[in-house]
Amino acid sequence: MRLHKLDKVMEEEGLQCSVVLSGATIFYLTGYDYITTDIGNAVALVYCNGIPTLIVPVLEKNRAETKVGDKIEVLSYSYTLAGDKIFKGSLIEAITSRLEPDKKIGVDIVNSSSSFYISFKDKVSSFVDISKKLAVMRAIKEDDELELIKKAGNITTSAMRIGSEKIQNSGITEREVAGLIDMTMRNEGAEDYAFPSIVAFGENSAFPHHVPSDKVIRDNDNAVVDIGARYRNYCFDSTRTFIKGNSDEIKKIYEIVLQAQLEAIDTVREGVKASDVDLTARKVIERAGYGKYFVHSTGHGVGIEVHEYPAISPASNDILKENMVITVEPGIYIKGKFGIRIEDTIIVTKRKPIVLETTYKYM
Known part of the structure; x- marks a missing residue:
């Protein structure tokens, strides 16, 4: 207690x-x-x-x-x-x-x-x-809390790998992939999901909070998979963008979002303003000419709830402290075409942050 x-x-x-x-x-x-x-x-x-x-x-x-x-x-x-x-x-x-x-x-x-x-x-x-x-x-996690979040991350990793494999199957739907992801998390020991799993193909991926539908993935479609397990009441949160086939336009936007995320992660350490992490990611996307398509904050705290203190947003007055757990998740969403989001759950330290990755970031 x-x-x-x-x-x-x-x-x-x-x-x-x-x-x-x-x-x-x-x-x-x-x-x-x-x-x-x-x-x-x-x-x-x-x-x-x-x-x-x-x-x-x-x-x-x-x-x-x-x-x-x-x-x-x-x-x-x-x-x-x-x-x-x-x-x-x-x-x-x-x-x-x-x-x-x-x-x-x-x-x-x-x-x-x-x-x-x-x-x-x-x-x-x-x-x-x-x-x-x-x-x-x-917000500042104790060692036992960090271990539970890591375990939730391991479960999420297994589910993300299943998702990345299944989207390559012709004829598979968003709802089917989401169901397989959810089943994997349960089988791996999760008592629940941190939030309803998001699987979005093609133009649906331009909706950050898309609800999986019966849409079938097509060749050269991208797939945004945003999922997280809840393990012993602690959450995890991860997003990856995959592609079935080849699209130069999707790859171009993906590289911009990836660069924004990597630069933002590099700023994460104790004493940094949460708003500065957001600003770092936002500047990369704005310089590339896609600022108006980044429509949400860069991240949030994670713990017993999947969204908690601190807020990684432009208006945040929060200061990062050692052993806070946050996400960094920039995105670009172009209505009628596609969206790209990449998200990792991260442990703040005094120096280089610990990134709890679920699978490779590269398509």
Whole structure:
């Protein structure tokens, strides 16, 4: 458990109580893994005067108690039941039953739903947002976290190799390749995917978040494959662009994106502004005349969530620190023709970064 890290955040902010709402952060602090991207809030960690209470739906009561043992009290809530460690009422009512309203309270506001925020703010006298502090807390990975991310990377590597082989088969569709990739990740030990696998052929590759379809790959088409495994609740993220056949235009754009990525990776080290990494990649693409076709940020942090702190973007004020894990993923997307993206997951060090590659970068 890492509750001592929450103690540090609270000490810095002068807090007596905190409410953590992110499933990923709750897992990070307690080991209880209710991690979901569903809208709304279902779980919370209330931490007052050094005493933690994990609040979960009644259906999660037994599993939560098994996960955290006797080190953390588990309080479940239900709209219909009441009993031993079962609070009859809503999540917000269960939370406020464990708070001291006159104390200074820190709340994970960014990870609250709008309905939660509106209801919660009327039940306490005042609170401060500690979302950024919690995000920074999780960004610097411990050794065991790095090993889990590497394992997720090894699984992703196996899946990427399958993808690179299968796109050479005549008649194969995006959906079929994505299915084989997903099956490989499961077979290799992933409990889930970090995000829905993206496989995009030809003109579909100009859509950065394309959903695999029944489109068949043609000769001289490129294929963008963006995938990542989740292993023991830690994520990986990798993109490769492959080609079936030969196209001078695709190769030309590919080399520009590759150069942008390599130069950006060379800037990654402790103390560097995240925005400078983005700027390095963007300048290469702009000099080549394709600046307007690079439509997203250069990267993001990776960990329990596939997108987390820091942001590798033009507007980012984040500073890279040793043992942060980030992606570098420039791209060029030309609507109606094709898109190219190359992405690696990278460990920040004091000097040369560690690139966790999944397969060769070259077509």
